[in-house]
Amino acid sequence: MQNRDRTIRGRVLVVTAVDAEREAVLRGVAGDDRFHVIAAGVGPASAAAGTAFALAAGGAAAADADRYALVVSAGIAGGFPGRAAVGSIVVASDIIAADLGAETPDGFASVDELGFGSARIAADARIAGALAAGIAAAGLPVSLGPVLTVSTATGSAHAAAEHERRVPGAAAEAMEGFGAATAARQLDLPALELRAISNAVGPRDRSAWRIGDALQALERASQILKEVLE
Numbered sequence: 275m276q277n278r279d280r281t282i283r284g285r286v287l288v289v290t291a292v293d294a295e296r297e298a299v300l301r302g303v304a305g306d307d308r309f310h311v312i313a314a315g316v317g318p319a320s321a322a323a324g325t326a327f328a329l330a331a332g333g334a335a336a337a338d339a340d341r342y343a344l345v346v347s348a349g350i351a352g353g354f355p356g357r358a359a360v361g362s363i364v365v366a367s368d369i370i371a372a373d374l375g376a377e378t379p380d381g382f383a384s385v386d387e388l389g390f391g392s393a394r395i396a397a398d399a400r401i402a403g404a405l406a407a408g409i410a411a412a413g414l415p416v417s418l419g420p421v422l423t424v425s426t427a428t429g430s431a432h433a434a435a436e437h438e439r440r441v442p443g444a445a446a447e448a449m450e451g452f453g454a455a456t457a458a459r460q461l462d463l464p465a466l467e468l469r470a471i472s473n474a475v476g477p478r479d480r481s482a483w484r485i486g487d488a489l490q491a492l493e494r495a496s497q498i499l500k501e502v503l504e
């Protein structure tokens with residue numbers, strides 16, 4: 275593996291939403307006991323609570339090698355057409371709470387514009403870059419770009435276009451990343467978001483979802499994550 279990043283000294287907490295995603299990640303990282311994989315539930319609140327609880331439980335570890343050094347939000351996601359095709363992988367450059375803000379007469383205002391903090395958490399650039407390069411080197415389609423966290427999954431072309439207008443270059447949409455990254459930030463830990471694309475962001479069409487293909491891609495990407503961090 276060429277694209278290694280050996281800066282992480284300690285355990286890796288991987289947070290998924292549901293068990294099927296957790297099992298895919300576990301298959302990918304099999305044999306490496308640095309990884310602790312939990313299914314914290316769907317949505318940003320569950321992800322934040324589950325991540326914070328796991329970090330708190332692990333934070334008391336005596337040795338640095340037993341403490342968490344990295345948090346990864348992982349799972350399936352919707353891909354923005356033209357940026358992330360169904361079956362491909364997205365590694366977040368930034369993790370963005372896309373609907374954290376207020377509706378105003380002039381349209382949506384993010385918490386950044388409102389002055390109440392930030393809806394954007396930068397992923398660890400070095401590790402995200404190494405992971406994306408490793409996935410590409412393995413011959414898998416991969417994008418490195420902003421991943422949106424929403425509480426309401428997009429279900430129309432208009433809403434998808436509005437998200438892309440607010441966040442130029444948005445690659446994927448899911449429901450947990452900002453929650454997990456917020457919990458990581460409380461302990462000054464680096465965060466990543468790793469997503470396998472199951473559907474296109476836009477008009478609701480469950481028949482078009484390819485969850486099985488996405489879970490296979492998630493397993494393979496998790497294996498590459500393990501190799502990058504070895």
Ligand SMILES: O=C(O)c1cccc(C(=O)CC[C@H]2O[C@@H](n3cnc4c(=O)[nH]cnc43)[C@H](O)[C@@H]2O)c1
Nearest residue numbers: 291316317350351352427428447448449450475478
């Ligand atoms: O029933 C629907 O139309 C529908 C549309 C989008 C998402 C859902 C979910 O129940 C998502 C739950 C779960 O999967 C992740 N995910 C996957 N694709 C998307 C998406 O396009 N937008 C948001 N989340 C997505 C998400 O992280 C959740 O954990 C149902």
